[in-house]
Amino acid sequence: MTAGLPEGPIVAFYGDDFTGSAATMEALTFAGLPSALFFAAPTAEQLARFPGLRGIGIAGIARSQTPAWMQTHLPPVYEALRETAAPIVHYKICSTFDSAPHVGSIGAAIDIGQGIFGNSWVPLVTAAPAIHRYQAFGNLFATVAGRGFRLDRHPTMSRHPVTPMHEADLGLHLAQQTARAIDVVDFVSMKTGQADAEFASRRAAGAEILSLDIVDQETLAEAGRLVWENREYCQFAVGSQGLEYALIAYFQKRGWIAPQAQAPITERVRQVVGVSGSCSPVTAQQLDWADANGFRTLPLDATKAVAADSWDAEIARAVTAALGVLSEGQSPILYTARGPDDPSAHVLRPAVEAAGVTMEEVNDRIGNGLGRILNATLRETGLHRGIIAGGDTSSHAALAMGVYALTAVAATVPGAALNKAHSDDPAHRDLELALKGGQMGQPDYFGRIRAGGQDIASTI
Template sequence: MSLLPESAQLPQGLLLSYYGDDFTGSTDAMEVMSAAGLPTVLFLRTPDAAMLARFPEVRCIGIAGSSRGRSPQWMEEHLPQAFTALAALGAPVMQYKVCSTFDSSPETGSIGRAIDIGTRHLRGDWSPMVVGAPRLKRYQLFGNLFAAVDGQGYRLDRHPTMSRHPVTPMDEADLRRHLRRQTARRLELVDMLQLRDGAVQAQARLESLRGGDAPVVLIDVLDDETQRQAGRLVWEGRGAGVFSASSSGLQYALTAYWRERGWIAAQPSLPKAGPVPV
């Protein structure tokens, strides 16, 4: 049993649950949590009680979905069931896991529509969004998303592939402007300067943005420092439960903050695979 006070350690049970908008992105999120030493299970459909009972020590549960290529109408028909099941698990953070290139449109893979659906299930006073993930060469700066390829960084609307995506081309790197086409929800930002001003100032900025309309609050992530600060804002601001549409940048941010606090192992690593029958 830990001798640390309750406020100085992670709570018992689930820490995070998520619905992934495609299979590969779902495994990305699972990898980050598993590498941090947090047992994670990924289901291919909404798990029932019997399935969940097989994993009593799990700390993160995911469902691999297919909404990245679906219409808003499909989302309205299928996402509520998944979000209801995830919310019932009681994890303090529930995520709609999106790709770190944020490719989406009002007609296909609408992240804004997923946010509108998800926030009905966890009625917090804000909805954090963390997209930047330096390990994946994804960076958010003043609300604009950048990605590096072959050693060169690009604003996403000038990226050699994402700006030419055949279904959801990114023609706007400012994620607030991009999302405004998909949702009428208030969109706000905690930028890198506010993060680097220190924890007190960043928290004050966040407190000024929260409200009964549960705004989406994007949090810049440029480097390790801002990544940890983003994790701190989400975790310390989770309240009774928070919904977040984010890339695996959310997992990277949370685990970076937990690691800084000494709540998880300092050196992340994936468990070694054992032998299999031949």
């Protein structure tokens, strides 16, 4: 049931990393709006393989790139999204606003997008209660183990190795990346019936980017209403998957789509293979759980990635180790760091500086290498379910897998579903991939993927 909505795609989006892109595709699909995520602008032939799409996504790597890179690579992507004629065109960012003036610049992405779409305003929707992200008076909060933190005091984001957050006010943070006027429609106006007046006032005062507070389901739907009812042709919008959650909440409130049914599950398997480039304490807890529940975690020496030859040797060693674990009936997860306090997380940068290479080059090499490890291990064993943890990691690792698109198969936790991988390679005909951002998932996440979203209690 989608009465009241226009025909064809409703949202076309580009994600600045792969995990967030997959989370957006998942949100739409499980709400009854079939979507596909492509790893490059899809060809007409590829699109024809997915009839009836209501969401069309392109996964990218802009979060780990410079504004100069964006100037070259984003315009053709934006043009491809514009050609879909979707009412909403979404530049998808991380729900923890990972960005800086020199890398992953959300401001640069907005400036480039406005040069193509030319809308009179840009909605900014970052919060998403389903994944424990909240925005109040323009400040972003995220929870860890049930405890809420302002983003600049968040135990991970305040210490992020690439884009540490020193400011929770998203307007102030974004103002370092763009000269466009930024303002807020706050949750108080939304909950007191004054959102339209506040919106009009902020716009009249010259705001070009309007950040929308979200603290609960009521304000989520109200944010979706503000975007949908004030949209212009091919409305360019920026935000996390919270934008899709907001639109869905509004569509459901209007009765245009049915309330979400129980999320789908799929078959459980005995073994999976995982790779992780995340330094998050959330992922560290998940690795600890995995070691106690039929997995075996294997450390990688990321300093080997400062040179191609030594990294190739480390990849070969890792594949051999993973195959050995599988032969013993366990599931291997290969990781570069076990949380932000892992000693390995503190030796990489000195090694990079000593080698005279850039951190960006090494990070790209690490991500690509993790994909090669996963690809080789799955091919050698014939297993068909893999896990990639880490937002920046997933972008490069997934590209190394020879896959051109993903569609959501089974829910595990919001924002980190199990996906069907689509490839022209016969060896990957049955491949399933889960892409998990560093902050996403409960401690038993790896078990949930192994169980296909089913109850993990009886999983080996």
